[in-house]
Amino acid sequence: MYRVHGVLASGNCYKVRLALEQLGFPYQWREVDLLGGETRDRTFLALNPNGKVPVIELPDGERLTESNAILCYLAKDSPLLPERRLEWARVMSWLFFEQYSHEPYIATARFRVRFMGESVAGNGEVESKLGPGNRALALMNAHLEQHTFLVAERYTIADIALFAYTHVAPEGGFDLTPYPALSVWLDRVRAQPGFVPMYG
Amino acid sequence: MYRVHGVLASGNCYKVRLALEQLGFPYQWREVDLLGGETRDRTFLALNPNGKVPVIELPDGERLTESNAILCYLAKDSPLLPERRLEWARVMSWLFFEQYSHEPYIATARFRVRFMGESVAGNGEVESKLGPGNRALALMNAHLEQHTFLVAERYTIADIALFAYTHVAPEGGFDLTPYPALSVWLDRVRAQPGFVPMYG
Numbered sequence: 001m002y003r004v005h006g007v008l009a010s011g012n013c014y015k016v017r018l019a020l021e022q023l024g025f026p027y028q029w030r031e032v033d034l035l036g037g038e039t040r041d042r043t044f045l046a047l048n049p050n051g052k053v054p055v056i057e058l059p060d061g062e063r064l065t066e067s068n069a070i071l072c073y074l075a076k077d078s079p080l081l082p083e084r085r086l087e088w089a090r091v092m093s094w095l096f097f098e099q100y101s102h103e104p105y106i107a108t109a110r111f112r113v114r115f116m117g118e119s120v121a122g123n124g125e126v127e128s129k130l131g132p133g134n135r136a137l138a139l140m141n142a143h144l145e146q147h148t149f150l151v152a153e154r155y156t157i158a159d160i161a162l163f164a165y166t167h168v169a170p171e172g173g174f175d176l177t178p179y180p181a182l183s184v185w186l187d188r189v190r191a192q193p194g195f196v197p198m199y200g
Numbered sequence: 201m202y203r204v205h206g207v208l209a210s211g212n213c214y215k216v217r218l219a220l221e222q223l224g225f226p227y228q229w230r231e232v233d234l235l236g237g238e239t240r241d242r243t244f245l246a247l248n249p250n251g252k253v254p255v256i257e258l259p260d261g262e263r264l265t266e267s268n269a270i271l272c273y274l275a276k277d278s279p280l281l282p283e284r285r286l287e288w289a290r291v292m293s294w295l296f297f298e299q300y301s302h303e304p305y306i307a308t309a310r311f312r313v314r315f316m317g318e319s320v321a322g323n324g325e326v327e328s329k330l331g332p333g334n335r336a337l338a339l340m341n342a343h344l345e346q347h348t349f350l351v352a353e354r355y356t357i358a359d360i361a362l363f364a365y366t367h368v369a370p371e372g373g374f375d376l377t378p379y380p381a382l383s384v385w386l387d388r389v390r391a392q393p394g395f396v397p398m399y400g
Contacts, residue, residue, distance in 0.1 A: 049339050049342065049343075050297065050301060050339060058286070062286055064286070064289055064290065064293060065293055065297075066292070066293040066296040066297060066300075067296075068292070068296050069289050069290070069292035069293035069295075069296050070289070072288075072289050072292045073285060073286070073288075073289035073292075076285055076288070076289070085273060085276055086258070086262055086264070086273070088272075088273075088276070089264055089269050089270070089272050089273035089276070090264065090269070092266070092268070092269035092272045092273075093264060093265055093266040093269035095269075095296070096266040096267075096268050096269050096295070096296070096299055097250065097265075097266060099296055099299050099300045100266075100299045100300070100303075100304075101250060103300075104300075104304070139249050139250060142249065143249075
């Protein structure tokens with residue numbers, strides 16, 4: 001059985017939970033006390049020297065880190081990851097886009113506003129994330145005006161990875177109403193078999 | 201033939217060039233005028249709406265973006281990407297580590313110091329990157345104290361991706377002397393068949 005060390009309200013951890021549910025893999029969830037500083041303690045750093053959730057333990061005791069790499073591992077040879085070389089690489093392209101051009105703005109703004117109780121207006125740290133975050137949302141919206149899903153017109157781990165923080169972007173001060181194709185896609189993801197909502 | 205739209209002095213673009221050389225794939229290189237603003241013009245945004253280099257055009261005219269996704273594409277079914285599920289996923293884990301925990305600090309500090317001519321000392325923007333960048337280097341060094349390469353004790357695209365900005369980290373104000381295992385690994389990468397140095 002898989003064992004996940006994660007935080008239920010974290011989008012990066014939710015990606016892993018959603019994939020596990022949709023692939024029908026049994027797993028245990030161990031909730032990590034992120035706000036209490038657990039990811040910086042010695043025991044946790046032995047699990048992941050980079051001090052980040054999620055971490056997955058495989059049935060043989062091996063460990064894997066980085067949410068999107070865990071998605072790759074879980075989805076390998078499943079319908080959630082296309083086999084054709086270009087489609088497969090385009091899934092990877094969206095996963096790297098998510099970690100470089102989306103998550104650092106949208107997830108971190110959400111963390112400050114939702115979990116640290118910071119305001120958006122007049123908060124330079126959060127406001128500086130709105131421009132790049134909206135560029136990421138606009139890019140997705142333009143793509144989804146012409147596609148049902150991000151890659152290959154089918155539901156893949158690219159959709160799981162991007163859904164995670166996009167659907168809670170309003171919690172970080174982002175307005176999704178200028179992105180109608182994005183909103184339709186969010187509902188399309190929610191309608192997938194085995195979908196489970198994010199907790200918290 | 202592949203066609204790369206890139207910048208020779210960019211580590212993200214160098215990754216692609218190094219992989220193409222080591223895999224023996226013929227390619228054309230089109231140098232993009234990054235400092236002249238080309239990545240923000242309409243023609244370039246039609247190539248990559250995210251306005252970033254590198255972009256690769258495949259022999260059939262399809263395009264792919266995100267340096268690490270291009271590495272995945274090029275290395276698929278080659279010795280540079282292990283097939284075993286866990287090793288394969290560990291390569292992915294390092295690629296995401298590179299884009300989230302390494303490149304945003306080490307590459308951007310280098311860009312400011314080397315290409316924008318900014319100083320390190322007394323420069324808050326650059327100095328703020330030294331802490332997280334050094335944490336990434338220390339994590340790699342600790343791993344490489346016990347391993348010859350990042351994954352599976354063999355040279356993979358994980359090594360290509362991490363070599364790109366690590367070996368030029370001193371250009372961004374990073375001192376590599378506290379990381380002896382990292383320096384040995386850099387030389388091990390340089391000794392690989394087909395290795396080509398970064399230009400510029």
